[in-house]
Amino acid sequence: MGSTFKDWLLALVVLAAVIFGLYWFVVREAPKPEAPAPITEPAPQTKPAVDLEEPTEPVIPPTPEPAAPKEAPRKLPDLNDSDSEARKDIISLSADGALANWIVSDEVVRKWVAAVNTATKGDLMPKNRPFNNLEGNIAVKELETRADGQKVYVLSQENYQRYDQPVRLFAMVDTDKAVGLYQFWYPRLKQAYGELGLKNKNFHAAVMAAIDQALAAPEIEGPIKLVRPTVYYKFEDEKLEKMPGLHKLMIRIGPDNAARVKEKLRELKASLQNLPSDE
Numbered sequence: 629m630g631s632t633f634k635d636w637l638l639a640l641v642v643l644a645a646v647i648f649g650l651y652w653f654v655v656r657e658a659p660k661p662e663a664p665a666p667i668t669e670p671a672p673q674t675k676p677a678v679d680l681e682e683p684t685e686p687v688i689p690p691t692p693e694p695a696a697p698k699e700a701p702r703k704l705p706d707l708n709d710s711d712s713e714a715r716k717d718i719i720s721l722s723a724d725g726a727l728a729n730w731i732v733s734d735e736v737v738r739k740w741v742a743a744v745n746t747a748t749k750g751d752l753m754p755k756n757r758p759f760n761n762l763e764g765n766i767a768v769k770e771l772e773t774r775a776d777g778q779k780v781y782v783l784s785q786e787n788y789q790r791y792d793q794p795v796r797l798f799a800m801v802d803t804d805k806a807v808g809l810y811q812f813w814y815p816r817l818k819q820a821y822g823e824l825g826l827k828n829k830n831f832h833a834a835v836m837a838a839i840d841q842a843l844a845a846p847e848i849e850g851p852i853k854l855v856r857p858t859v860y861y862k863f864e865d866e867k868l869e870k871m872p873g874l875h876k877l878m879i880r881i882g883p884d885n886a887a888r889v890k891e892k893l894r895e896l897k898a899s900l901q902n903l904p905s906d907e
Contacts, residue, residue, distance in 0.1 A: 711736050721801045730759045741820040747838035750872025782851040788882025795885040799892050807899045839897050845878035
C-alpha cells in the first residue's frame with residue numbers, strides 16, 4: 629500500500645507539472661509547440677589570459693597646458709608724468725575714440741581737479757579748462773525789439789544742436805569703467821586736489837558736490853530770451869542772469885541735452901556715492 633500510494637502521488641505530481649507547463653506556453657507564449665532547447669552547461673568563467681612577456685603600455689595622461697602668465701598690476705604714474713596715460717584712459721571711455729577731439733593733452737589731472745573744485749560752487753573755469761571749447765558762436769534768432777530800442781533774441785534749435793555730440797559721448801560713457809578708472813586714478817586726483825591748498829576738504833566730496841550742482845540747474849520751459857547790451861549776450865530774465873555759470877550752461881545746451889546729462893549724472897552719482905571718502 630505504501631508503494632502504491634507513492635506511485636499514485638508521483639503520477640499526480642507529473643500530471644500537475646504537465647498541465648502547468650501547457651498553461652504557461654498557451655497563455656504566455658505562442659500556440660505552436662517548439663522543440664525543447666538543448667540544455668548546455670554554462671562555460672566556466674576564467675580570467676583573461678595575460679601575456680607576462682609583453683606587458684601592456686601604461687596610459688599616460690595628457691600633459692596640461694601651462695597657465696597663461698598673469699599680467700603685472702598696472703603701475704600708477706607720477707602726477708607730473710601722468711598726462712599721456714590719463715588722457716588715454718579718458719578717451720577709452722568712448723567706443724570710437726571721439727573723446728580725443730575734446731580732451732586737452734597737458735596737465736590733464738590737475739585741470740580736471742580744478743574744474744571739479746570750481747563746479748562745487750556752480751561756476752565754470754574761465755580758462756585752463758580740461759576740455760576744448762565748442763567752435764563757433766552762440767546761435768540765436770531775433771525775436772522782437774522792445775520799446776527802449778533793445779533787441780530781444782532767443783536761443784535757437786541750432787544752438788542746442790551744437791552740444792549734441794559732446795552730450796552724446798558723455799551719455800554713452802560706460803559707468804562701471806568710468807568708476808573703475810576713477811578709483812585707479814584717485815590717489816593722483818587727491819594729490820592734485822591737495823595742491824590747491826584747501827583745508828578740511830576731500831576730492832571725493834568735491835566730486836559729489838559738483839554733480840549735485842549740475843543736477844540743481846533749473847529746467848526752463850518756453851523760449852530762452854536774450855539781450856545784447858554790449859558784446860556778449862545775457863539772459864533777459866535777471867534771475868537767470870544771476871544764476872551760477874554751470875546752471876546757465878545747462879540752460880544753453882537745451883532741455884533735451886540737459887535731461888540726458890542729468891540722467892547720466894544720476895547714474896554716476898549712484899555708483900560713486902558708495903565709495904569710501906578719504907577724510
